[in-house]
Amino acid sequence: MDQFTFIFDILLPALMQGLVITLQLIVCSAPFGLVLGIGVAAGRQYGGPILSRICKMFVLLIKGTPLLLLLFILYFGLPSIGITLTAFTAAVIGFILCNGAYNSEYIRGALLSIKDGQMIAAQALGMTRAQAIRNVILPQALRRAIPGLSNEFIYLIKYSSLAYMITVVELSGAGKNVATKYFIYTETFMVVGIVYLVLVTITTVAVSILEKHVSVPGTSRSTSAAQM
Amino acid sequence: MDALSILIDWSSYIATGIATTLGLVLIALGLGVLLGLPMALGQVYSSRPVRWAIGIYVWFFRGLPILVLLFLFWFGIFPGIGLGNVPAFVVGAIVLGLRGAAYQSQIFRGAIQSISEGQMIAARSLGMSRFTAIKSVILPQAVRIALPGWSNEYPNMLTDSAVCYAIGITELLTVTSRIVTQTYLTMPIFLAAAGIFILLNYGGLKILHALERKIEIPGFGSGAV
Numbered sequence: 001m002d003q004f005t006f007i008f009d010i011l012l013p014a015l016m017q018g019l020v021i022t023l024q025l026i027v028c029s030a031p032f033g034l035v036l037g038i039g040v041a042a043g044r045q046y047g048g049p050i051l052s053r054i055c056k057m058f059v060l061l062i063k064g065t066p067l068l069l070l071l072f073i074l075y076f077g078l079p080s081i082g083i084t085l086t087a088f089t090a091a092v093i094g095f096i097l098c099n100g101a102y103n104s105e106y107i108r109g110a111l112l113s114i115k116d117g118q119m120i121a122a123q124a125l126g127m128t129r130a131q132a133i134r135n136v137i138l139p140q141a142l143r144r145a146i147p148g149l150s151n152e153f154i155y156l157i158k159y160s161s162l163a164y165m166i167t168v169v170e171l172s173g174a175g176k177n178v179a180t181k182y183f184i185y186t187e188t189f190m191v192v193g194i195v196y197l198v199l200v201t202i203t204t205v206a207v208s209i210l211e212k213h214v215s216v217p218g219t220s221r222s223t224s225a226a227q228m
Numbered sequence: 229m230d231a232l233s234i235l236i237d238w239s240s241y242i243a244t245g246i247a248t249t250l251g252l253v254l255i256a257l258g259l260g261v262l263l264g265l266p267m268a269l270g271q272v273y274s275s276r277p278v279r280w281a282i283g284i285y286v287w288f289f290r291g292l293p294i295l296v297l298l299f300l301f302w303f304g305i306f307p308g309i310g311l312g313n314v315p316a317f318v319v320g321a322i323v324l325g326l327r328g329a330a331y332q333s334q335i336f337r338g339a340i341q342s343i344s345e346g347q348m349i350a351a352r353s354l355g356m357s358r359f360t361a362i363k364s365v366i367l368p369q370a371v372r373i374a375l376p377g378w379s380n381e382y383p384n385m386l387t388d389s390a391v392c393y394a395i396g397i398t399e400l401l402t403v404t405s406r407i408v409t410q411t412y413l414t415m416p417i418f419l420a421a422a423g424i425f426i427l428l429n430y431g432g433l434k435i436l437h438a439l440e441r442k443i444e445i446p447g448f449g450s451g452a453v
Contacts, residue, residue, distance in 0.1 A: 043352060043383075054397075056442060060426070060430075061422075061426065063383065063429075064383070064387075064422075064426030064429040064430065065387070065422045065425055065426060066386075066387040066388075066389075066390030066391075066392055066401065066425055067387065067390075068390045068393060069390055069404075069418065069421060069422055069424075069425065072401070072405065072418055073415070073418045073419070073422070075274065075415055076408070076418070077414045077415045077418045077419075078415075079414075080413075080414040080415050081415060107345075108307055158291075158292070158293035158294070159293065161293035161294075161295040161296060162293075162295060162391065165295075165393070165394060172293065172295055172296050172299070175296070175299075176299060179299075179303065179304075185299070185300070185303035185304035185307070186300065186303075186304030186305055186308050187304075188304075189296055189303070189304050190298050190300065190304075191299075192296050193288075193291075193292040193296050193300065195298035196291060196292055196293060196296065197287070197288070197291040197292065199289070200291045
């Protein structure tokens with residue numbers, strides 16, 4: 001069997017199945033990660049002393065724990081206290097927690113960059129605090145957070161590979177299974193790597209289009225383009 | 229038997245896990261500086277083909293998941309070039325280091341580029357060679373500017389080192405999961421491991437921030453360039 005046949009007839013079909021799972025993991029995690037990030041950042045910034053402390057603690061704990069350990073806790077640990085999750089669910093929850101914690105840091109930075117006067121002005125116009133946050137602060141802050149959030153999205157793509165360690169056969173896992181079966185390691189993982197590079201590169205391009213699309217003329221600061 | 233006494237029984241094994249994790253992190257960070265700093269200089273000061281090659285390297289190592297890189301080097305590249313007998317620890321440290329170099333080079337590059345070009349021109353006009361100017365004028369400033377960003381590489385490297393579990397390095401996470409399979413006590417052991425990682429994380433950051441303050445030059449902050 002030559003390399004060409006191996007890559008196109010065996011490896012790529014297997015990887016496509018894995019890629020579907022990888023994309024499912026990302027699609028299930030990213031939106032909730034964003035929502036969690038916004039919630040935690042807003043809680044830290046605008047919540048009372050107790051809520052903001054809880055949010056800060058959450059970020060500190062999640063950022064300090066390796067994601068792989070977090071996945072082990074969710075998948076292998078939780079059943080011992082009576083909560084059994086499927087591997088896919090455990091992975092998604094782990095990614096949401098991790099993604100949310102990191103996202104919250106960027107969103108918080110963006111919230112801090114919006115002047116206090118805007119909140120005061122909004123309240124002077126009769127908006128409630130929640131309305132002001134939703135209609136005045138967040139629309140500006142989220143735009144400023146796009147470069148950071150897109151970095152985290154790219155990390156999510158790459159760290160979704162860790163789901164394989166708790167038995168979810170996604171892209172890396174599919175590659176590993178083929179590699180082990182045919183004893184062809186270097187080529188297999190290079191191809192797997194290229195698929196990730198394609199995903200990451202597509203995301204980078206998509207983010208720069210998004211950034212242009214949502215930018216409000218005259219309000220953008222010189223934000224650096226998203227890095228990988 | 230309760231969790232605490234199990235942890236005490238296994239404490240020396242846990243200690244070897246911590247030592248292995250810290251060994252991985254320190255070697256990889258060191259390798260990252262050794263490779264990342266020259267790469268940053270190359271990206272700023274050298275010819276187009278060199279810049280291009282470094283760009284490809286950075287793109288490759290930052291675009292691939294750490295798990296895939298570990299698999300690629302452990303199962304593929306090292307045995308492929310006849311180094312199949314190299315211990316997993318060495319492969320893990322090298323992979324983390326090569327990947328760290330790609331990230332660190334970009335931190336250093338940003339710092340170097342933040343120093344105005346006039347300084348290089350001024351140094352040259354004083355008769356310094358390009359090399360001396362970089363060594364005595366540019367780098368002492370750039371390294372100080374880079375340090376706060378560089379400090380973030382430590383927690384990243386620490387959490388990434390746990391992925392070395394996948395190639396069987398007996399670092400903290402591997403040790404933890406082995407204790408779990410021996411004792412059937414899952415949650416307390418995993419949570420203890422998380423606690424240790426968090427302590428290592430913030431302890432290390434404290435040391436790095438102290439270092440930042442120590443090498444700080446009064447009046448010369450990263451904002452005051």
